[in-house]
Amino acid sequence: MNGLSDAASGAGGAVLSESDGRASAPGGVGFGAALARRRATSSTDLRLLAPAVVAWVVAAATLAMPVAGHLWVAAAAIGVAAVASAVSAVSGVSAARFMLCWLVVLTMVLVVILQLAAAGHSVLRVRGGVQELVDQRAVVTALVVITGDPLTLPSRGDTPRVLREATVVHLDARGRQRAAGAPVLLTGDAVLTDPAWRSTVQLTGRLRPTEPGDDRVASLAVTGTPRVIAPPGAVASAAEHLRAGLRGAVDGAPADPRGLLPGLVIGDTSQTPPDLTEAMRATGMTHLTAVSGSNVAVVVGLVLGLCVLLGVPLWARPVLALVALAGFVVLARPEPSVVRAAAMGAIGLIGLSRSRRSAGPPVLGAAIIVVLVVDPWLARSFGFALSSVATLGLLLFTRPWGEAIGARLPVRLASMGPALAVPVAAQAMTAPLVVLLQGSVSIVGVVANLLAAPLVPIATVAGVAASLTSVIWSDGARLIAWAGVLPAWGIARVARWFAEVPGGTMPWPDGAPGALLLAGLTVVVLLTGRALATGAAAHPVLALGCVLTLAASLVPTGTVTWPPQGWRVVVCDVGQGDAVVVRTGADSALLVDAGPDPPLVDGCLSRLGVTTLDAVVLTHLHADHVDGLVGAIDGRRVGQLFITPVREPADSAAHVDALAVRHSIPVRPLSAGDRLTLGEMDAVVWSPWRRIADGSVPNNASVVLAVRAGEVDALLLGDIEREAAHDLLLRLRREPSMAQAAGGFDLVKTPHHGSANLDDDLMAAVRAPVGVISVGADNDYGHPAPKHLDLLRRNGYAIYRTDQRGDVAIAERGDDVIVTTSR
Numbered sequence: 001m002n003g004l005s006d007a008a009s010g011a012g013g014a015v016l017s018e019s020d021g022r023a024s025a026p027g028g029v030g031f032g033a034a035l036a037r038r039r040a041t042s043s044t045d046l047r048l049l050a051p052a053v054v055a056w057v058v059a060a061a062t063l064a065m066p067v068a069g070h071l072w073v074a075a076a077a078i079g080v081a082a083v084a085s086a087v088s089a090v091s092g093v094s095a096a097r098f099m100l101c102w103l104v105v106l107t108m109v110l111v112v113i114l115q116l117a118a119a120g121h122s123v124l125r126v127r128g129g130v131q132e133l134v135d136q137r138a139v140v141t142a143l144v145v146i147t148g149d150p151l152t153l154p155s156r157g158d159t160p161r162v163l164r165e166a167t168v169v170h171l172d173a174r175g176r177q178r179a180a181g182a183p184v185l186l187t188g189d190a191v192l193t194d195p196a197w198r199s200t201v202q203l204t205g206r207l208r209p210t211e212p213g214d215d216r217v218a219s220l221a222v223t224g225t226p227r228v229i230a231p232p233g234a235v236a237s238a239a240e241h242l243r244a245g246l247r248g249a250v251d252g253a254p255a256d257p258r259g260l261l262p263g264l265v266i267g268d269t270s271q272t273p274p275d276l277t278e279a280m281r282a283t284g285m286t287h288l289t290a291v292s293g294s295n296v297a298v299v300v301g302l303v304l305g306l307c308v309l310l311g312v313p314l315w316a317r318p319v320l321a322l323v324a325l326a327g328f329v330v331l332a333r334p335e336p337s338v339v340r341a342a343a344m345g346a347i348g349l350i351g352l353s354r355s356r357r358s359a360g361p362p363v364l365g366a367a368i369i370v371v372l373v374v375d376p377w378l379a380r381s382f383g384f385a386l387s388s389v390a391t392l393g394l395l396l397f398t399r400p401w402g403e404a405i406g407a408r409l410p411v412r413l414a415s416m417g418p419a420l421a422v423p424v425a426a427q428a429m430t431a432p433l434v435v436l437l438q439g440s441v442s443i444v445g446v447v448a449n450l451l452a453a454p455l456v457p458i459a460t461v462a463g464v465a466a467s468l469t470s471v472i473w474s475d476g477a478r479l480i481a482w483a484g485v486l487p488a489w490g491i492a493r494v495a496r497w498f499a500e501v502p503g504g505t506m507p508w509p510d511g512a513p514g515a516l517l518l519a520g521l522t523v524v525v526l527l528t529g530r531a532l533a534t535g536a537a538a539h540p541v542l543a544l545g546c547v548l549t550l551a552a553s554l555v556p557t558g559t560v561t562w563p564p565q566g567w568r569v570v571v572c573d574v575g576q577g578d579a580v581v582v583r584t585g586a587d588s589a590l591l592v593d594a595g596p597d598p599p600l601v602d603g604c605l606s607r608l609g610v611t612t613l614d615a616v617v618l619t620h621l622h623a624d625h626v627d628g629l630v631g632a633i634d635g636r637r638v639g640q641l642f643i644t645p646v647r648e649p650a651d652s653a654a655h656v657d658a659l660a661v662r663h664s665i666p667v668r669p670l671s672a673g674d675r676l677t678l679g680e681m682d683a684v685v686w687s688p689w690r691r692i693a694d695g696s697v698p699n700n701a702s703v704v705l706a707v708r709a710g711e712v713d714a715l716l717l718g719d720i721e722r723e724a725a726h727d728l729l730l731r732l733r734r735e736p737s738m739a740q741a742a743g744g745f746d747l748v749k750t751p752h753h754g755s756a757n758l759d760d761d762l763m764a765a766v767r768a769p770v771g772v773i774s775v776g777a778d779n780d781y782g783h784p785a786p787k788h789l790d791l792l793r794r795n796g797y798a799i800y801r802t803d804q805r806g807d808v809a810i811a812e813r814g815d816d817v818i819v820t821t822s823r
Contacts, residue, residue, distance in 0.1 A: 049392075051103060052365035055110035059118060059372055060379040064213030070119035074112045081108035110369055118376040125217050128171060128178035134207045134218040141204045142220065143170035143229065144184070149270075150193040151780065162192040165216075169200075183215065188222035197333065198236035201226045215377035239333050243268060245470025246463055249481035256492035257485040263289030264456065264488060265463030266332045276492055279499035281778055284427060284434065284445030288456060288491065296342050299328045302461055331467060339374075343367050364391055386430050393429030398422055420450060428526070432519040441508045441518065448498040455487035462487075563608045564820040566812040568712040571749055572604035573802040573822070576776030576783070577624035579632075580716055580749060581608055582709050584679035588612040591632055592705060592716055596624040598631025604807060605632060607822075614678040615640040617670065619703040619718035621652040624753075629659055638665050642676075645669040646691060646701035670703050672731075681709045686738065689731070692723050699752065700724035706741055712810050712817055713744050715766055717751040725751065725759035732765060742766045746817050747810050749774065750792065754784020754801075764795050770819055771797035772808050 062073050081104070088101035133140060148165030164186040171178045186192055188205070195201045203226040207218045232240065243266055250258045259272035269277070269289050280286050303324040307317045325342055332338045368388060371378060378384040398421045406417025427446050435441060442448075462484030470477035508514050536543035563570070572579040574595030581604065582590040589610045595601045605613075613636055618626050621644065641660050647653040660667045672689030675682070687704035691697070702718025720728065732738045745768040751758055754773040771792045775783045784801065792799050798819070800808045806823030 047103065048106070048362040049365035049368075051107035051110050052368045054107050055114050056368055056372060056379060058111050059114040059376060062115065063118065063376065063379055065118075067119045067122050070115045070122070074115040074119075077108040077111040077115070081105045081112075084108070113369065114372050114376065114379075117373040121376050125182050128180040129176075130168070130171065130178075130180050130182045130217060133171070133173050134209050137206060137208055138173050139204070139206050140171050140173040140220075141202065142168045142172070142180075143200060143202050144168050144186070144220075146195050146197055146199050146201060147183070149197065152190075152193070162186075162188055162190060164192050166201075166220075168220075182217040185210070185216045185219045186222055187219055191225050192222060195226055195228055196232050196236075197240060198232035199228050200230035202229050203227070213377075213380065215375075235330055236333075239330050241471065242331050242467045243333075245474070245477060246467040246481070247271070248474065249466045249470055249477040250485060252478065253481070253485045254489065257488035260289065260492050261459060261463050261481070261484050261488040264459050264491075265467065265484075267338075276495065278777060279492075279495040282442065282499040283448040283495050284431075284442040285448060285452060285491075285495050288452065296325065296328060299460065299464060300325055302457075328464070331464065339371075343371055361392070361395055364388070364395060382433065382436070386433055389429045389433060390426045393425035394422065397425040397428070401425060420453065422453060424450065428522055431522060432515040435508050435514045435518050436512070444498040444501050448494050451494045452491045455490050459484040459487040459491065562807075562822050564809050564811045564818075566710075567608070567809045567820075568709040568812060569707065569714045569747060569810045570604070570608060571772045571774055571800075571802060571808045572601060573806045573808075574600040574604065574628060574774070576753060576779045576781070577628070578619070578718070578749070578753075578774045579604060579628065580774075581605065581610065582681050582683070582707055582714075584614050584681045584709075585612075588614050588679060590615050590617065590676070590678055590681055590683070590707075592617045593619055593625040593718075594632045595628035598628045598634075600631070601628040602631035602634070605636070607807070610636070612637045613639065615642060615676065616665075617642045617676075617703055617705065618644065618656065619705075619716070620644045620698045620701055621647065621649060621656065622698055622719065623652060625719070626652055626656055629656065633659070633663055633665070638663065641665045641667045642670045642703070643667060644688065644698075644701045644703050645671055646688070646698060648698045648701075676705075681707065683707045684741075686715075686731075687720065687724060687728050690727075692727065694723045695721045695757070702751075704728065706738075706745075710812055712746050712812065713741070714747040714749065714810065715742075715745045715768070716749045719752040719755075721752065721755070721757045722759050725762045729759060729762040729765060732762075746770060747772060748797070750788065752783075753779070753781070754788045755781070756785035756787040758788060758791070760791055763791055767795040767797065769796075769798060770810065771799050773799065773801045775801055775803050777803040 058073070062070060065073070084101045084104040088098050088105075144166040146164065146166050151163045152161070166184055166186050168180045168182045168184055171180050184207075186203075186205075203220075203222050204224055205220045205222040207220055210216050210218055231237070243262070246262055246265060247268070250261050253261070255273050256276055259269070259276065262268040262270075263272055267289065272289065277286075277289075280289065300321045303321050304317055306312075307320060312320065329338055329342050371384070398418055401421035401424065402418030404417070405420050406414035409417060424446055427449055431441065431445075462480060466477045466481035466484065469480055508518065568583050570581045572581060572595065575597060577595035577597075578593040579595040579601045580592040582592065584590055587609055589605070589608070589612075591601075591605070591610075591613050594616065613632065616629070616632065616638060618629070618641070641656075643653075643656065657667065659665075670685050672685055672687050674685040676685075677683075684706045685703060686706055688701050692700040694700070696719075699719040699721050700723050702720045702724065704718055704720060705716045707714045707716060717725075732742055742765050745766060747770045748763075748766055748768045750763070750771050750773050753775040773784050773788070789799065800819065800821065802808060804823075805821035807821065809820045809822075811818055811820055
């Protein structure tokens with residue numbers, strides 16, 4: 001647009017036309033018509049985006065269907081489109097109804113496209129009879145292309161388990177050679193870490209089915225040592241060389257920026273300190289270390305900015321931007337998430353362009369459809385949803401919010417308005433989805449992201465430059481990398497500072513209800529924000545009083561009131577592990593398990609004022625239950641150490657024995673029927689009463705305690721799996737004393753950190769008002785599993801998770817039993 005002037009020469013005088021600035025008579029196209037045209041042009045056009053989103057939702061809902069199911073859905077959509085088209089053709093139909101009919105037709109067309117794409121991909125993925133082999137759990141010799149980095153699951157004393165994505169291109173099974181194209185998840189030991197990304201490898205293993213709707217056809221349990229048949233191609237080798245150059249360039253940097261800078265640039269978080277990862281999660285900054293549209297926008301935006309400075313012709317700028325985009329995709333590796341980010345980042349640039357802003361939503365809708373046609377399994381990807389929603393926020397809010405912010409800044413800083421608006425828009429739009437992932441809302445997330453936002457482009461550009469320079473000059477790459485190390489260090493400091501703010505993370509209902517609630521509140525704030533701001537400006541004292549009252553209600557009092565008076569049982573937040581403290585006296589307790597980290601269990605005991613441990617019970621000997629033992633017993637008097645009779649894994653058993661000898665603590669095994677009476681607490685051992693060879697032997701040998709502390713009754717289920725749980729259920733049905741106790745528990749510490757491998761009937765038999773899941777945030781096991789949570793809800797448990805609530809205490813208040821959390 002060329003701009004619009006509302007200057008007039010008089011009441012009936014001429015006005016300037018929007019199109020060319022010429023005078024127009026009162027009867028011509030005047031200011032009102034021009035303004036209406038401008039508003040229509042600049043308004044958000046959702047006519048393609050809305051149908052695309054509906055088609056996306058249908059695709060996600062039907063993803064697990066067989067091919068025939070997709071075809072039936074497509075046929076039904078064609079029928080609906082035919083009816084809507086016929087209605088629109090009826091004479092006398094109003095313009096509004098005509099438009100509605102054609103929106104329905106467009107939506108159904110997009111539904112058909114995505115359903116046919118899903119059906120086609122499903123056929124291609126299982127060509128060569130792969131599905132039959134998967135159903136038979138066949139042993140195969142496969143030629144695979146490695147498509148992902150190795151993920152090593154934390155060791156629990158056994159051989160580490162390694163997961164890796166791959167695509168099977170050829171199969172030799174049951175005496176038949178067959179071509180294939182099946183994406184699989186390789187599982188095995190450390191040998192899976194050796195092959196390079198995109199190398200072709202021959203290996204042998206057993207196929208196993210995956211869950212319906214999974215983006216992999218099967219898992220392949222690898223046996224033996226994989227043999228590399230062909231190295232990665234030229235593009236993959238170049239990408240890995242550039243990535244290695246960036247990692248080498250930051251080798252001498254402090255730990256935080258050394259791990260964070262590769263994450264900011266290429267999504268490589270392998271060297272990021274775990275506590276920094278946790279801090280970024282708590283402050284809503286984890287999106288910075290995933291390759292996203294913001295990375296793409298920074299790189300392409302830099303190229304376009306340089307084009308302007310250098311006077312590059314307009315026609316050449318898009319070409320150079322696409323070349324830069326292709327180069328970044330190579331650097332970050334052309335995986336589905338990176339290609340998705342490239343598409344969304346390119347669309348995001350449209351949102352920052354005044355002349356193309358109205359084209360953004362339709363282009364976003366088209367991009368969603370194209371990406372889902374290429375990879376239908378992204379329909380259920382949180383990453384794709386977050387990218388799409390964040391891009392929509394960029395398109396809708398960056399320009400108006402940026403202008404509003406810039407208008408309130410000093411003149412020299414006014415151009416910073418859009419940059420400051422980007423993280424706010426992204427946070428507002430993605431918050432409801434983030435709730436689905438972590439069940440909490442970051443109060444300080446917007447401020448933290450605002451402070452980090454100016455540092456991200458500097459770090460990203462410096463990292464890309466260092467990576468490119470490393471090809472020809474490694475010392476120069478290290479020098480350039482330091483220009484990114486400093487802002488990366490600043491980002492890490494912001495994450496750590498705000499993660500420690502009391503009340504910075506507010507617990508929130510998880511699942512769909514929590515997401516819908518936050519989405520509704522966000523819409524209310526967006527619609528009423530300006531009116532609230534105007535009211536606050538008119539009544540500043542009243543507004544300040546409301547803000548202070550709200551702040552006072554949100555500030556946690558845990559630092560002052562913790563531990564709660566009358567506490568009896570506390571499930572400590574020790575990450576992905578267990579540690580339960582049962583009070584036996586004023587400053588004494590029974591500790592059941594010690595978690596994986598000595599400082600964490602020591603901190604929990606110190607907060608509770610426990611100086612004496614009358615006894616420690618190690619339910620079983622996996623690392624996430626025993627590795628923190630030294631933190632619990634150092635500096636405290638310990639009376640007795642009780643362990644499971646199954647001494648597996650052997651190295652953990654030896655470690656516990658050595659600690660007991662060093663601290664002169666007697667050790668004794670526990671089995672079903674044993675009783676512990678310690679001060680104010682009495683406990684009966686319900687399990688184990690025999691060795692169970694099925695499933696995980698150590699887990700099924702967990703000591704299960706029925707505890708009574710004061711007036712509080714609790715059942716601590718250790719890590720028992722389905723086999724031991726069912727065995728316990730049968731004994732509960734046979735023994736009246738156990739059956740009677742099962743109906744009176746106030747708390748059940750649910751088994752195995754929320755694993756899906758549990759017995760439904762046992763959890764129903766011991767149902768209690770409170771179920772506590774001791775689980776670590778962002779763990780690699782997918783705990784707690786949806787099945788575990790659904791089962792607890794169906795049986796009436798109020799669910800408390802240590803990753804969301806911190807320490808969970810059961811306390812007595814008069815005749816009542818209450819639940820209090822530290823977070």
